[in-house]
Amino acid sequence: MAQREQLEHQLVEIMHLQRYTEKLLATMKDGLISMDMEGRLVTINPAASEMLRLSGDAQKGRYVKELLEGIPPLKNYLEELLSSPVRARMQEQFFVEREEESQILLANSSLLMDPVGTTLEVITNLHDITELKKLELRMRQTERLAALGTLAAGMAHEIRNPLSAIKTFVQLLPRKLEKPGFLDKFHRTVPRELDRINRLIEDLLELSRSPKYHFRTVDIRRMIEDTVELFEEELRSWRITHHIRFDPNMPAVRADVDQLTKAFQNLIRNAVQAMPEGGEIWIEASGVKTCPPGEEGSNRQNGWMTIVFKDTGYGISGENLKTIFNPFFTTKDTGTGLGLAITHKVIVEHGGHIDVKSRPGEGSCFTIYLPAECDGSS
Incomplete structure (x- = not known):
């Protein structure tokens, strides 16, 4: 009798949990679908049905590749997950062509496993970011107009x-x-x-x-040495001593040699012009795991390559630091004020970041962060 009551109690709990789950899925604004390892649809909530133009529960048990025939990018993404579940945590963005308006979906997937680690289902969350992308586009257009005026x-x-x-x-x-x-x-x-x-x-x-970039794995050590060699006579004539240090375990990076060299040249030239009475410049390259300042959400598994350019020049005021990468910004009588803006553009187009620290009379320190390709020697 006690065992029967216990089973009835467990059944009530299971039914309660089922109703709770169904209610939760129904009220979610994000779409959620799950499929078994054969590729058959197991679960789909109303939001996903609306996003994908499917009739919900009536489609359960059908193969996802058939249901999503009209959305090839998402179909291919889910088929890749079935063939390689290790990719499940990867985030993907899809453009869904509609007659009335294109839709942009962001997909995140995870695996449902049993206690012994066998994968039972692939669960995919779908977030409609169409309006967000429209807003971003309007902001970029506004920024371009403002930049054009400047x-x-x-x-x-x-x-x-x-x-x-x-x-x-x-x-x-x-x-x-x-x-x-x-x-x-x-x-x-x-x-x-x-x-x-x-x-x-x-x-x-x-x-x-917007030049066509030719990315390949590069030898940062050689690039820096070749760039400094171009300035050796100028450094000597301005009585500037240079120091170069490389981390023996620098990570590899992918870059466009010509464009990145141009960025290095601009930073060295900027340092030289900041030391008219002579001084010192340090260039250091190493690998780090921490993300760049102000980019706390951009930690990467392979970390970053950092290239530091530090000088003993006259420095930059706090007010000027805010606009140092803006076009036409300059505190010098010579130059166009576009060198640092070009440098910033090159680094950003490499997926990197550039940070500057400086105080008047104490020199400047520019730090470039480039995404590391993998651990190991460059």
């Missing part, structure tokens, strides 16, 4: 100065053509100002274009 204003300012100098010399030319020394000054100034405009246009084109 670029236009900055370019007008930067071009106006050399054009004013050229205009002045051209206006004075008829009156001072015979004056001793005028032509010499004319020949020095006008080409120099034209070169300044040309450099500005070249840097603007570099900043605005």
